[in-house]
Every structure is written in C-alpha cells, then in structure tokens.
Amino acid sequence: MNPRHSISGLLALTAVLFGLSGCETPADPEVDNATQNQKKVALGEALFHDTNLSLNRTMACATCHQTGSAMIDTRESAAVGASLGDDDFSRSDRNAPTAAYAAFTPSFHFDSGEGLYIGGQFHDGRAKDLKAQAKGPFLNPVEMMMPDESSVIERVKENSERVEQFKTIYGENIFDDDLKAYDALADSIAIFEMSDVFAPFDSKYDRFLSGEESLTPLEAEGLRLFEGKAMCSACHPATTADGSRPLFTDHTYDNLGVPVNHQLRAVNGLGEGVIDNGLGGREEINDPALNGAFKVATLRNIAVTGPYMHNGLFKDLKTVVHFYNTRDVEGAINPETGEAWEEGEVDATKNVNELGDLGLTDEEEDALVAFMKTLTDKQYEHLIPAD
Known part of the structure; x- marks a missing residue:
C-alpha cells in the first residue's frame, strides 16, 4: 500500500x-x-x-x-x-x-509525482x-x-x-x-x-469554520480524534491549505478490506464466486496492487447517506467507525451481525497502515460519529438519525 x-x-x-x-x-x-x-x-x-x-x-x-x-x-x-x-x-x-x-x-488521472490515481466518477473512477x-x-x-x-x-x-x-x-x-x-x-x-443544489456548503461544520456556530464538547473531541488518533484526515482532510471549504476526501483510491455483501450478492444473482477488484480490475488499469481499491468518498452528509461502503454493506455509521477501529483486532465483533468481522473481499492488498487497529474506546467512536454528523447540509439535518 x-x-x-x-x-x-x-x-x-x-x-x-x-x-x-x-x-x-x-x-x-x-x-x-x-x-x-x-x-x-x-x-x-x-x-x-x-x-x-x-x-x-x-x-x-x-x-x-x-x-x-x-x-x-x-x-x-x-x-x-x-x-x-x-x-x-x-x-x-x-x-x-x-x-x-x-x-x-477532479478528472480521472494518474499523478506521477504522488504515484497515485486521482479523481474520476463512480466508485472505480471509470468515468473521467x-x-x-x-x-x-x-x-x-x-x-x-x-x-x-x-x-x-x-x-x-x-x-x-x-x-x-x-x-x-x-x-x-x-x-x-x-x-x-x-x-x-x-x-x-x-x-x-454543479449548481448550489448539490453543494450548499452550509453544514454546522461550515458554520463553525466561519465563526457562526460552536461545536459541542463531544463534537470538538470528535474533530480532535478525526485529525489525530483516528487518522481520518489522512484521506478525508478537514481543512485545506488555501482556506477553501474542505470536501473531506483527497480523491484517491484505497482498499479498506471491506467484506462481501452477501445479502446483495444473493439478490443480484452474481453469486459468491465473483470478486469486485474496483480500480485494479478496470481493463485499462489492470494492476493487481490496486485490486480492491475504491474511490475515497466525501464525508459530507455522511450521517444521512447510508448504507455505507462501495457495496452498501454497513447500515449504521457507528458500525463503519467500529470497522475502521477494530477490523484487525482478534475477537472484535461486527455489531450488525453479532459475529466477528469477515475477511475482506480483496484482503491481500488492504490498507493496514491507517485502519484496522486504532485503539479507540467506545466513547471515542461516539465522538467521531458526533463530529461527522456536523458535516450534514442544513437542509438535511432533520434526516440525521436520533441517538
């Protein structure tokens, strides 16, 4: 990786x-x-x-x-x-x-300086x-x-x-x-x-950045963790060098080690033998090192845009945070199934440097969720699930 x-x-x-x-x-x-x-x-x-x-x-x-x-x-x-x-x-x-x-x-391209594919539309960037x-x-x-x-x-x-x-x-x-x-x-x-309908930039976090509103102590703790111990900002930067509103994505690609969505495979007829290699599986990319890599999604409106991950596997945002935190911890449980985390669909190339065993407490996971709720556009705040 x-x-x-x-x-x-x-x-x-x-x-x-x-x-x-x-x-x-x-x-x-x-x-x-x-x-x-x-x-x-x-x-x-x-x-x-x-x-x-x-x-x-x-x-x-x-x-x-x-x-x-x-x-x-x-x-x-x-x-x-x-x-x-x-x-x-x-x-x-x-x-x-x-x-x-x-x-x-940005348009899909390979940044030779960074050594990374960047941008494009769809989960695998196949639309430029x-x-x-x-x-x-x-x-x-x-x-x-x-x-x-x-x-x-x-x-x-x-x-x-x-x-x-x-x-x-x-x-x-x-x-x-x-x-x-x-x-x-x-x-x-x-x-x-491209119109403002799709990008109003008026979430509580935007209002916080402009000095119009303050974060609660729990939200502020979540922001501190987001930029520190949880390492979320490595891929979802909460600030920008030029002072523009952050998009909470660096537009790159990553293999998070997400397991197969068996429920989806059962209804779409693809069966269990299929492997979705994401970016690496695109014919013109064809790079095994990128197998299982999908575009880093924006976290704007993340609290109201479930189900989550490229295959819609997780229903709850807290589950996603717990997955990032404990994916590689022996005995850790998926709260949505009551069973241990399954191996990733493409496990060999998963990111092990920035997620999997973050050492976050349950309270710290809750703080991260509280912070991410502040990224919801004002018109969708009524959709945020009740605690």
Whole structure:
C-alpha cells in the first residue's frame, strides 16, 4: 500500500469544469454566459428528473439521487446495498453514491509525482468527469436500460418543450447528430450537478469554520480524534491549505478490506464466486496492487447517506467507525451481525497502515460519529438519525 501524501490543488472547481462544454456553441452568441448557464441548469434539472428516459419509463437520475435526501436512493429496496434497475428486478453490485459535491472531483488521472490515481466518477473512477458519468446510467443494463444513445434522444424528442430547450442552448441543428445531442444531454445534466443544489456548503461544520456556530464538547473531541488518533484526515482532510471549504476526501483510491455483501450478492444473482477488484480490475488499469481499491468518498452528509461502503454493506455509521477501529483486532465483533468481522473481499492488498487497529474506546467512536454528523447540509439535518 502506498503511503498517503498531501494532494494539492484538487479542490478547484475549474478542474471539474474542464471539458464539459464540448457541444455546439449557443445559437445566439450574444447571450450572456450567466444566462446561458442558467438555461443549461434548467434543462439539466428537467432531464435529471425525467423518468421517460429509461426503458420502461419508471426511472430517472433522481431515482437514485434524490434531491430531498442528500442525493441518495432512499427506496426501501436499496437497503440491501444497491438500487433496483428500471425493470424493478436487476441490481448492480455497488451502492449508488451521493451525487452531492461530486462536481468538485477532479478528472480521472494518474499523478506521477504522488504515484497515485486521482479523481474520476463512480466508485472505480471509470468515468473521467461529471459529463462522462452522466452518460453512463441511461445505457447501463442494470440501471435505466436504454439500448443506445439514439434511443435516449428519441425519448427526448417526444417532448416539444425539451426539444426547444436543446435548440436554444446547443443550436438549431443539435438533433442532426444523435451522438452530439447525447453529449449535450450529458453536458446539461453535469452543469445542473454543479449548481448550489448539490453543494450548499452550509453544514454546522461550515458554520463553525466561519465563526457562526460552536461545536459541542463531544463534537470538538470528535474533530480532535478525526485529525489525530483516528487518522481520518489522512484521506478525508478537514481543512485545506488555501482556506477553501474542505470536501473531506483527497480523491484517491484505497482498499479498506471491506467484506462481501452477501445479502446483495444473493439478490443480484452474481453469486459468491465473483470478486469486485474496483480500480485494479478496470481493463485499462489492470494492476493487481490496486485490486480492491475504491474511490475515497466525501464525508459530507455522511450521517444521512447510508448504507455505507462501495457495496452498501454497513447500515449504521457507528458500525463503519467500529470497522475502521477494530477490523484487525482478534475477537472484535461486527455489531450488525453479532459475529466477528469477515475477511475482506480483496484482503491481500488492504490498507493496514491507517485502519484496522486504532485503539479507540467506545466513547471515542461516539465522538467521531458526533463530529461527522456536523458535516450534514442544513437542509438535511432533520434526516440525521436520533441517538
């Protein structure tokens, strides 16, 4: 396992905006950029919530990323760890991550100085950026299930108002080429996901940083542990060198030694013989040293975005903290099963330097949870589970 390094310059939104406007120029070149952006946001929002763009017209982006629920799938069916697809039967093998703050993730790349892969969308970074990510779910056979890009665009063209929005923003001829129209569709969704709806930066911790509010003694102790004994900040930095609001991720990849989610495997039909190698399993990466590595998730809204881990294995945030603390401690118990922790799905390459035997007391685990609850956006604070 490579040691962690301080990754600089990753929080600038300009890195995310790079390359997202690869469609035709607006029909009216005199339109103010801000106005044009507002039009893209409005179109992207409509497309994000449009269930007609799935095969059976039952599923939208917002189905798995609900704007009133911290951008996750709150359907009861998702509790096993992965969302149901458009056919109300199929499932992937991974938990749908929150879409909140995703716009700040840099494009996928290898940092030769750090010796690490950084950024990208999805748990394994297979989509380079937010626009590439937006193209994926429509065509995924266990998500929205559309057969090809042209089929999606034909659904778009069923809505005359939507057609006019496309033409106004991307040009009268945008529908002459289905691939260009599909690129425009993804572009507008990505621009919507860059709006303040997804990243308000108004949690209690943000208010604490700006001097508007104080942390309770338990929350303050949790912050101290977060940056010290628990080593959380090694991958989820709570401060930034340039004073910008922290995203609580360094955008790198790590193998946490997470066990198989047997309940999910039982319902998605993949069975027990499958191994999800994450980043290392991508054909173009193909690096056994990275097997089992998944993107370090943001901790913003973590208290209200369960189930947790890339496969949705754990239901409770306290369980996650206890896993980090005791994964490698002989006799330690998974509180959700009452049994000892299982071996990781990809155990050989798991991180043993920053988790597994942290020596935290139960009270210290509670303090960490209390602190992480302060990372919840104000509009979702009512969703925080009661103690």
